[in-house]
Amino acid sequence: MSRKKIVCTLGKFDIPIIQLQPDFNVDLLDSNIMVFGASMSGKTTFLKTLVNILHKRMNEKEERIFILDFGGALSDYRDMPLVSAYFDNSNEEYVKRVFKIMDNILKENIKLLGGMNYREVAEGQPVHTTFIIDNLNAFTEESRYTAYQEKLAKLCRDGLSKGITVVVTAGDTKGLNSYMASFRQKIAFEMPADKYLDIFNDKAGSVGNNPGHGFANVTVKPEGITGTFKMNLPYEVQCFKAQTSADPDGKNVTFAQGMAKKYDFDSEAGEYRKHVRRYLTFPKELTREEYEKLAQKPSSETERICPVSVGLDYVDFCPVTIDLARTGTVAIYGKKEFGKTNLLSLLLEGLAQQKKDLRMVFFDDGRNQLKPLYDKYSSQCGCVLINGFEKRDLPMKDGSVVQDKKLSPIQQFYLYLNENYIELDKRFLAGIYGVSDALRKEYENIPDCAAEETPFTVFIIQSKLVYLNTPEGKRFINSILPQLTAVAEERGFLFIFSDVQKISDGEQNSFFNNNISYAFLLDNIAEFAGERGQKTVFGNMDVKTLKEDYARCELGDGYSYDIEADRLVKLKFIKYGKDD
Numbered sequence: 001m002s003r004k005k006i007v008c009t010l011g012k013f014d015i016p017i018i019q020l021q022p023d024f025n026v027d028l029l030d031s032n033i034m035v036f037g038a039s040m041s042g043k044t045t046f047l048k049t050l051v052n053i054l055h056k057r058m059n060e061k062e063e064r065i066f067i068l069d070f071g072g073a074l075s076d077y078r079d080m081p082l083v084s085a086y087f088d089n090s091n092e093e094y095v096k097r098v099f100k101i102m103d104n105i106l107k108e109n110i111k112l113l114g115g116m117n118y119r120e121v122a123e124g125q126p127v128h129t130t131f132i133i134d135n136l137n138a139f140t141e142e143s144r145y146t147a148y149q150e151k152l153a154k155l156c157r158d159g160l161s162k163g164i165t166v167v168v169t170a171g172d173t174k175g176l177n178s179y180m181a182s183f184r185q186k187i188a189f190e191m192p193a194d195k196y197l198d199i200f201n202d203k204a205g206s207v208g209n210n211p212g213h214g215f216a217n218v219t220v221k222p223e224g225i226t227g228t229f230k231m232n233l234p235y236e237v238q239c240f241k242a243q244t245s246a247d248p249d250g251k252n253v254t255f256a257q258g259m260a261k262k263y264d265f266d267s268e269a270g271e272y273r274k275h276v277r278r279y280l281t282f283p284k285e286l287t288r289e290e291y292e293k294l295a296q297k298p299s300s301e302t303e304r305i306c307p308v309s310v311g312l313d314y315v316d317f318c319p320v321t322i323d324l325a326r327t328g329t330v331a332i333y334g335k336k337e338f339g340k341t342n343l344l345s346l347l348l349e350g351l352a353q354q355k356k357d358l359r360m361v362f363f364d365d366g367r368n369q370l371k372p373l374y375d376k377y378s379s380q381c382g383c384v385l386i387n388g389f390e391k392r393d394l395p396m397k398d399g400s401v402v403q404d405k406k407l408s409p410i411q412q413f414y415l416y417l418n419e420n421y422i423e424l425d426k427r428f429l430a431g432i433y434g435v436s437d438a439l440r441k442e443y444e445n446i447p448d449c450a451a452e453e454t455p456f457t458v459f460i461i462q463s464k465l466v467y468l469n470t471p472e473g474k475r476f477i478n479s480i481l482p483q484l485t486a487v488a489e490e491r492g493f494l495f496i497f498s499d500v501q502k503i504s505d506g507e508q509n510s511f512f513n514n515n516i517s518y519a520f521l522l523d524n525i526a527e528f529a530g531e532r533g534q535k536t537v538f539g540n541m542d543v544k545t546l547k548e549d550y551a552r553c554e555l556g557d558g559y560s561y562d563i564e565a566d567r568l569v570k571l572k573f574i575k576y577g578k579d580d
Contacts, residue, residue: 002119002121002122002123002125003029003062003119003125003128004029004119005027005029005030005119006027006028006029006057006058006063006128006165007025007026007027007028007220008025008026008028008050008053008054008057009023009024009025009053009240010024010025010026010046010049010050010053010239010240011023011024011212011237011238011239011240012024012237012238013216013218013222013235013236013237014235014236014237014238015218015229015235017227017229018225018227018229020222020225022222022223022225023222024216024237024239025220025222026185026219026220027219027220028128028130028165029118029119029128029160029163029165030160030184030219030220031160031165031183031184031185031219032156032159032160032165032166032167032168032182032183032184032185033050033165033166033167033168033183033185033186033187034136034167034168034169034170034176034179034180034183034185034186034187035047035167035168035169035170035186035187035188035189036169036170036171036172036173036186036187036188036189036191036195036199037169037171037187037188037189037190037191037214038171038189038190038191039171040211041189041190041191041209041211041212041214042189042211042212042213042214042239043134043169043170043171043189044071044073044074044134044169045211045212045239045241045242046169046187046212046239047074047132047134047167047169048074048077048242049239049240049241049242049243050130050132050167051065051077051080051082051083051132051242052242052243052255054082054130055080055081055082055259055262055263056249056258056262058082058128059082059262059274060081060082060263060274060275060276061127062127062128063082063127063128063129063130063276064082064083064084064127064128064129064130064276064277065080065082065083065084065129065130065131065132065276066083066084066085066087066098066101066102066129066130066131066132067083067085067086067087067132067134068087068088068089068094068095068098068131068132068133068134068139069086069087069088069089069134069135070088070089070133070134070135070136070138070139071134071135071138071169072088073134074086074132074134075088079271079272080259081259081263081272081274081275081276082275082276083276084276084277084278084279085098085101085278085279085281086281087281089138089139089142090284090554091281091282091551091554092144092145092551092552092554093314093550093551093552093554093557093570094281095139095145095148095551096148096550096551097279097314097315098131099148099151099152099155101279102129102131102151102155102159102164103151103155105126105129105164106155106158106159106162106164108126109126109162109163109164110162112124112126113126113162113163117161118160118161118162118163125163126163127163127276128163128164128165129159129163129164129165130164130165130167131155131159131164131165131166131167132167132168133152133166133167133168133169134168134169135169135170135171136168136169136170136176136179137170137171137172137174137175137176139152140175140176141175144552147547147548152166152179153178153179153182156179156182156183157182160182166182166183168183172195173195173198173199180199184217184219185216185217185219186199186200186216186217187214187215187216187237187239188200188204188214188215188216188234189207189211189212189213189214190207190208190209190210190213190214191214193206196215196234199234200215200217200232200233200234202233202234204234205236207236212238212239212240212241213236213237213238213239214236214237214239215234215235215236215237216234216235216237217231217232217233217234217235218231218232218235219231243255259272260272262274263275280294280296280317282294282312282572284556285556285575286311286312286556286572286573286574286575287574287575287577288574288575288577291309291311291312291574294312294317295312295317295318295319296312296316296317296318297318298316298318298319302323304321304323304325304326305323305325305326306323306324306325306326306350306351306354306355307321307322307323307324307350308321308322308323308324308346308347308350308351308354309321309350309574310322310343310346310347310350310520310560310571310573310574311558311560311571311572311573311574312571312572313560313569313570313571314557314569314570314571314572315570320560320569320571322347322518322560322562324347324350324351324458324494325456325489325492325494326489327494327517327518328485328488328489328493328494328495328515328517329481329485329488329494329495329496329497329515329516329517329518330347330494330495330496330497330516330517330518330519330520331497331500331516331518331519331520331536331537332344332496332497332498332499332500332519332520332522333500333519333520333521333522333523333528333533333536333538334499334520334521334522334523334558335522335523338522338523338553338555338558339522339555339556339558339573340498340499340522341369341498342573342575342576343520343522343558343573344373344460344496344498345373345576346573346574346576347496348360348373348377348458348460349576351456351458351494352377352380352381355381355455355456357455357456358381358382358455358456358457358458359381359382359383359384359454359455359456359457359458360373360374360377360381360382360383360384360457360458360460361383361384361386361416361457361458361459361460362374362383362384362385362386362387362460362462363386363387363409363413363459363460363461363462363463363466364385364386364387364409364462364463365387365409365462365463365464365465366387366388367462368387368388369462369499370385370387370460370462370498371385371387373460381455382455384416386409386412386413386416387409388409389406389407389408389409390406390407390412391404391405391406391407392404392405392407392412393405394415394432394433395447396433396445396446396447397444397445397446397447397448398445400445402433402434405432405433405434407432408465409463409465410463410465410466410472410473410476411432411472413463413476414428414429414432414472414475414476414480415429415432417480417484418447418449419447419449419450419451420449420450420451420454421449421451421454421457421484421493422449422451422480422483422484423448423449424449424480425479426443426444426446427443428475429446430442430443430446433446454491454492455492456492456493456494457492457493457494458493458494458495458496459493459494459495459496460496460498461495461496461497461498462497462498462499464501467500467501467502467503467508467512469503469504469505469508473508474505474507474508477503477508477511477512477515478507478508478511481495481511481512481515482511482514482515485515485517497516500536502532502535503535509535513535513536513537516537516563517563517564518560518561518562518563518564519536519537519538519561519563520558520559520560520561521533521538521558521559521561522553522557522558522559522573523553523558524552524553525538525541525546525550525553525559525568525570526543526546526547526550529541529543529546530543537561537563538561541568550570556572556573556575557570557571557572557573558570558571558573559571
């Protein structure tokens, strides 16, 4: 059935010129609504009244409501059956997300309506959308939301004829002149006298401290009026108080009971069976319990050998999963204390739970940040910790021993690789064994790689030494790493660079980037790609596009970048805890 009007009765007018007090009606297909008023004057109550009326008059197949709450007073309405999304301003991503959703709805409606006005379509009208912003001033005065202000202006201009009504509240007219022309219906509760002139282009009297009492222009002419009056002038209005759950809603029925019956409330589950599509939001921390509760099933499943889910994506709330058996090399970039260790813990725990035959090699430096993880997993699987200088006896092929050789961490790491995984260049190893480079025969006395079948091995590299522009650092990244990653899936290797540092040497940096198959970033991606991360795997991304597509990260946010699939996803990481 086609809707040509959505008229909501929101209060009573007092129009002296016709000596009547008609209903204050607003047609949501004809007018956007802007509500002004001082604090505690009734703005939020007006919004609650409107939401309640829409729930009584419409149903889940006809209406959906989006709420962007900068005041925090509408949170109790987030679970109402027609509320498709409730976003507050605790996370900028929600602000960006709601405008992205609105833009998609507008585009879809334009397509469905085929160039016609919403109310002109006889059949197949899209679901009507009411977009509510409580405290518009907070939105316009916040510099980080500047990019979305033009999107709102476009929505106010173009949305009404395509089935989207915008309803906003504001405490002041400052900075809102560019929007006001798109709002036919204006309401002003308690305000200074000069502000009424800004709103209505006409003087208005004083209403005093009387919540819900103010002035409004008339956009729907009252029925049965024989006299004439200027509809755009401000007239006194008294808006209704919003119904509470216990308020009467007909004979022997409360408002809550009426909603429960209409939308089939399931008392055991504590939710309505009939409701619009919901857009989810994250808690401040995504615990494992919250992850299980919020995770949505992806539209298609990919077969994986060792899948580890590290969080949920911001758009569909589907698990962000990496197959550690097929990945080869993972690089973790990010700010200090922004969650890199938390992410590493998630990856290692996922491995430990799935790989029965597992070895972990921790290559640390003087910071000694990997020691707690080594202590945890050394009782569960084979573990090696390389984290400081050490004196060792080095046996040679001929039975002789180089005694008390003091080795740096990176030298110990190379020896371990040569002994267990890969045949390293004897000329390079000569410096570690203290063998003269004058005689080739002495090179041959350096032990060969004695590797037999090894368990699945994850190398956790958190040493700054491998990124330095030194012969030892270059040797690993330019030569050894490519050899190992080439056979990583076949032989069961995984390299996790758990705190990637800047690489000053251009060739070394290029080799490193080319050997990374999956990357995580725990930082604001546009800033990172444009500044600190220009020479990383994120460096070739378009900064302008990144700014448009992604908001700033909150603690616990980050990005997953499948380099081989060229797939970038923003996600909320699971908070690793004792129960994991």
